[in-house]
Amino acid sequence: MKCPVCNSESFEVLKSKGKKSKELLLQCNECGNIFRETVIPEKPLECRVVVSEFEKSHKSSVEIYPDEIIEVGNVFEVDGRPAEVTSVENKRGGRVPKSIATEVETIWASYTNIPARVGISVDYHGRILSRKVEVDREFEFTVGDIMKLGDVLFRVNSMKTLERKMRKGFAKAWVIKRVYGRPVEPETRYQYDLTPKLVNIRDEEDEDEF
Known part of the structure; x- marks a missing residue:
C-alpha cells in the first residue's frame, strides 16, 4: 500500500475493522495524509495454546491471522471461555512479551472467568x-x-x-x-x-x- 499523495509506503494504522476483509484507516508517516484501504487478510493460522485453570493446565488451539501481533494481556476465546495471554513463546524457544503471529510457537494463557x-x-x-x-x-x-x-x-x-x-x-x-x-x-x-x-x-x- 502507498500513500496516494506522496507514494510513501510508511504509514500508521489508525483504525481497522472487519475480518473477511479489513477496512483500514491509515495515516502517512511522511506527509500526514489520511486515507483508506481495503485488504483481504491471509488465511488464519492454528496456534497452540497452553491455558491454565488454577494448578491445572491443558493444551488447546486458537486461530490467529499471520499479521496479528500477539502480546501479554491479549484476550482470546479458548474452548468457548475467555483466556488472557500471560506469556508468548516464539519459534526460537524464547519467552517474549509480544510477537507477530508467524513467529509464535506457543501462547500461554489463563482463564479470566475464574478468581x-x-x-x-x-x-x-x-x-x-x-x-x-x-x-x-x-x-x-x-x-x-x-x-x-x-x-x-x-x-x-x-x-x-x-x-x-x-x-x-x-x-x-x-x-x-x-x-x-x-x-x-x-x-x-x-x-x-x-x-x-x-x-x-x-x-x-x-x-x-x-
Whole structure:
C-alpha cells in the first residue's frame, strides 16, 4: 500500500475493522495524509495454546491471522471461555512479551472467568505456614501491607509473579504465584482480611506446616 499523495509506503494504522476483509484507516508517516484501504487478510493460522485453570493446565488451539501481533494481556476465546495471554513463546524457544503471529510457537494463557489463586507463605523463623487464597483477579497485593489470614497477621515482604521476584511495589493477583510474609504483633492494624478467601486444599509448597 502507498500513500496516494506522496507514494510513501510508511504509514500508521489508525483504525481497522472487519475480518473477511479489513477496512483500514491509515495515516502517512511522511506527509500526514489520511486515507483508506481495503485488504483481504491471509488465511488464519492454528496456534497452540497452553491455558491454565488454577494448578491445572491443558493444551488447546486458537486461530490467529499471520499479521496479528500477539502480546501479554491479549484476550482470546479458548474452548468457548475467555483466556488472557500471560506469556508468548516464539519459534526460537524464547519467552517474549509480544510477537507477530508467524513467529509464535506457543501462547500461554489463563482463564479470566475464574478468581486468581495465590499462594501465601508466612515465615516463622524457618517454619513456614503455607496456604492458598482465591481473590478477584484485579485485587492488588502490595509489599508492606499487613494482612490477616485466620488467626495470623503478617506483613508482605515480597512476591513472586509470573515473570520475577518483587521486593517493592504492587501487582495484581492474576500475575502473582506466591506472596511471602512475616508475622507481626496480634494487635497490629491490618489492611485486608484474607480469611474468607482461604482455599481448603493442600499447598504443594507446604514446609513444616502448622
